[in-house]
Amino acid sequence: MKTNSSTGSLAAWSGYRINLVGLTAFSVVLFWALVALFAPYITPHSVGEMIDLDYFGPMRPGLWLGSDYLGRDMLSRIIYGARYTVGISLAAVSIACFTGVVLGMTSAVLRGPVDMVVSRILDAMNSIPSKLFGLMVVAAVGSSIPVLILTLSVIYVPGAYRFSRALAINIDTMDFIMVARIRGERLPYLIASEILPNIIGPVLADLGLRFVFIVLLLSGLSFLGLGVQPPYADWGALVRENIGGLPFAAPAVIVPSLAIATLTISVNLLIDNLPQKIRDRSAS
């Protein structure tokens, strides 16, 4: 199963077993987060400025990731794209998981008609294909960043709901929930204090997974031209607008794809290798 690749001194120092894979993945995620955060300060050129005489230029000093289909600096565009991709996905996944998990725990605790109605409504939403739903909303109200965030979160609420409800139902049958109930505790305490701490691990893992899905869906929508609108571009949009460079093996089309891949794979690896607390009573 899990190899003992923990770094000894670090584990002893922090009281957590830290996995090398997890550490690497965390570094990559942190890297993209920092890039997104400090984008205006680290871009060498303006995003819209055409600085290369040629289009689909190769990598060279000063133009480290080549140029895009209009001769703009690809590095700057990737850095700004990180802002949209990471920012929109993070906002959407937070809304989706918060709503889904709260509803899921509420249904599990209340059971009966509430559970029935909420479950059926969300099941119905779940049955709509996600890309079609996105297409429909964007076609109806147009594409803007708030619309994108809301659409993406609505798409991923039912999944988060199902997942957390299944976990919460298992916890709900435990005696300590019964003890809290006959103590007279109300719903907010039951879900926040008794159930949530027991499902937080899997819920965080699910959040990471859903983040990956949202990044991919957002990139997919942008690739179809329904996501972030020009002149701004997220990574998905960068792939689409530079797709013409594919026959020339232009870095402009490869680099944004690589960016999407590194972010999603790292998040995935990170949630699979979260630090584990070492519980060893006899060791001081």
Add this chain to the structure above:
Amino acid sequence: MTNLVEIRGLTVEATTDSGRWIQILKGIDLDIAAGETVAFIGESGSGKTTAAMTLLGYARPGCRISGGTVTVDGHDMVTLPEKDRAALRGTTVAYVPQSAAAAFNPASTIMEQVIEVTRIHRLMPPDEARRRAVALFRALSLPNPDSIGDRYPHQVSGGQLQRLAAAMALIGDPKVVIFDEPTTALDVTTQVEVLRAFKAVTAQHRIACVYVSHDLAVVAQIADRIMVLRNGAVQETGSVHDILTRPTHPYTQELLHAFHPDTGGREVRPVADSGAPLLEINTLSAGYGPPQSNGQPLVLAVKGVSLQVKRGTNLGIIGESGCGKSTLARAIAGILPACKGDIQFNGKELWHSARQRSHDQLRDLQIVFQHADTALNPAKSIEDILGRPLTFYHGLRGKARDARVDALLDMVRLPRALRHRRPAELSGGQKQRVNFARALAAEPKLILCDEITSALDTVVAAAVIDLLKELQRELGLSYVFISHDLSVIEAICDEIVVMYRGQTVETIIPADRQPPQHPYSKLLFSSVPKLDPTWLDTLNIDADRMRVA
């Protein structure tokens, strides 16, 4: 080679979370002759199961046999390759697990699973194996031996399943059988049948047995010799007679003492306000399932029970599993609203459902559940677990709350340093004390104790009972004590109600020392194992016949 089993200097190590190895068995020596039964006795965590498992050449994941030899019928199980060990398991050494219900595969018939050993080891053709299995079923006095094999595990009772698990172990004609607490999960009345069946069959086939248990009285019935373990080391080994009459080691004496709970030391207080009882229930019925046309639930588990508890006194409710005693507790607590009858508490009529009861009514009536493992939230610290009722009922916060948590921990004799731990880092007895302290935190008038000692070892359970008595003296509480263990109930209760099939059949007052009258009470009282090694053989009851009547 004189002995069937020879264990010399056996040590087993376990790895901790941070990768250190610690010794959990510290040099064990033991001989077992053919046909002899040796009992391993000790509290949980003493290493008794680990020691028994080494006879199979097996150490649980995270453990390893680090030294010594375990010779079974001439084979050293420690050095033997895994393939050869597997060949011996089931044919030379067999194992009967603690919970047969968890050991059977619910998806295939019992017969398929019983004869699986013969199939794996190619011992005999299936038809012959089936004939042998039926003969074993008969020898283990199972009902309908010819057809019981066609049933699925959920279609037979717990006691029957335990005997079927023994049949599974015996079909390969082993020389040594390990029984790992096979009757711990059973009622006393069922336990008697199972013990008898085991004893008869193993004597008939001259099988050497290792019987792992924490119940000295059960062991006294079945074993020839007893090995007392504690913290992975042998404390004392001797014949049953010697251990029971002349225990030399302090721990053995403690075990024996725990078996004779101190019924004295609790003055029978004259009940001051003999007027209104604290709790009075009248013709209470409760059950499970959707309501039927007559307004009653599909399965009625409690049928018209009436009883009362006077202030400052304790009521015991005893009965076998499925008799409705836990359902009764749940109905009183309002977890499972009763369908009929009424509950008077502290002079006021209580709503059937806890949701409709007032804050103070909920506070005054607390319930403590059997399994402290599931009754304590594993994600919270002891401090939070005890602090919540203080904040919820009494509005305590900050320093006042901290001080009260310390006081509660003192009350249940737990070190204050435990407050930052989580339930998983406590032992079973400690968890049960925290579980109880949480009920005390509410400052109730009545505590419903649902089998709170049944998951604990004898010594620990005796300590918890002593604690309850002491707290009662100090705080003037009343308990309703639900158990299937008569010795526990007798030790603490002023009045005992015997329940059978959802009804109360008899009320016994231990102080009067009157023998029980109802046939079921008689059976129940006589089924409690006694330390006398001849008790099982001289016992003159037929539980099966009683049950049919």
